[in-house]
Amino acid sequence: MIPDHIKIGDAKKLLSEFIGNNNFSKVGFLVDENSKKHCLKPLEEYLSFNYDVITIRGGEENKNLSTCEAVWTELIKLKFDRKSLLINLGGGVVSDLGGFVASTYMRGIDFINIPSTLLAQVDASVGGKLGIDLHNLKNLIGVFREPNCVIVDINFLNTLPERELKSGFAEVIKHCLIRDQKMFRNIMNIRWEDNNWEEIVKHSIKIKSAIVKKDLKESGIRKILNFGHTIGHAIETTYLHKNQKILHGEAISIGMICESYISHHFNKINLHDLDKITDYILKIYKLPKLNHFTTIIENAYHDKKNLSQNIRTCLLDGIGSCGYDFQLDPKLIVKSLEYFNEKL
Structure with a gap:
């Protein structure tokens, strides 16, 4: 059985419904260069809410504390508070790092994952394990926390x-x-x-x-x-x-x-x-x-x-x-x- 917080279908529709059913003070997307181009751009014309975009470098070599610090700093600049939402749109690195950032910023803000790769859809976005690498050692720093929602859109796989x-x-x-x-x-x-x-x-x-x-x-x-x-x-x-x-x-x-x-x-x-x-x-x-x-x-x-x-x-x-x-x-x-x- 698929858990209730995991939704499979059209990302545009499911995301708009989720935002509409909640009252967030701020909404932001965390993306890498690829997911910004191939996933966020096609979504943008359908989104009726205001949002900020934070872009990180993709790749496992960037799943580290210095990237986290850059994202935390950006959240502070954008005045994200405890009623804010972070949307992690991308592959496993974005899901892992974004979930960890959200779980630790102000002791935890809401976040959702929209996995854009097969790896993230079947693994990284499911199960609540959030982690980053330290000194190139895989997932050494992390927490357990389920996202508020996971939106799985199979159409994103066509971009891979x-x-x-x-x-x-x-x-x-x-x-x-x-x-x-x-x-x-x-x-x-x-x-x-x-x-x-x-x-x-x-x-x-x-x-x-x-x-x-x-x-x-x-x-x-x-x-x-x-x-x-x-x-x-x-x-x-x-x-x-x-x-x-x-x-x-x-x-x-x-x-x-x-x-x-x-x-x-x-x-x-x-x-x-x-x-x-x-x-x-x-x-x-x-x-x-x-x-x-x-x-x-x-x-x-x-x-x-x-x-x-x-x-x-x-x-x-x-x-x-x-x-x-x-x-x-x-x-x-x-x-x-x-x-x-x-x-x-």
Whole structure:
């Protein structure tokens, strides 16, 4: 079931209704250069309320405290108060950073998310996890808080380059692997070009929302949503400032292959399922051969899921089932990275 605060449909209509049903002292959009051009501009002629626009630089490398400080400063200049609303219109970086900014400005103002990328629609805007990076470590600073509303307009996906769309699709694959074997079979048998994005987005939101409802603050079952992310985040961080940049979803797709390999190592999934997962992901993505194993391991040690300086991860119990809080030997992570390289 999709939660009541998540609305799927025409952003122009849903946003106007939300603003009309509330009495905000000020309204502002937080956008990056891309969402300002491709998403806000088409909306502007339909908006009947007054609003300000704050523009940030896009990209994971800008999801940090200095960007937050710039936005907070702008909110002060624009005289935003506790009755104001911040509308985060953009991808995962805008959703994460904008939600964090709103949650901490004056101890919290209202905010809504209008996710414009597949990644944000199925993941970043759902579940109330808001975070920014510190010293290039992923989502190290953050809070738990649900937005007042999430407006999902599938039409925004038409503005995305294929690589960005595929990056978001990694989270869809993850949801299938941890919770829905049938859905994984379905997406495996559909040509990429024939995907029904509205159905895929709705289904992914239902899977994630059901898990989050049981465990908002990630003390138990919600941890399975991190499948592929222990190794994936370490890879993403390692390559963030290198010439060969790896997108979030691409890093997570590698992480899922590696953590599936480790699941097989512990006899939790069979070889047939490991091959199925690996082959499908490599069919979808053009992924680079990895180097910098030592740095990847170092970054894995900074993962916020770790306890007592031990690397913790999620492992599959089969396609559609997942466990959490497994301790990882760094040598096994290296073996999984070598497995990935061999499969390219």
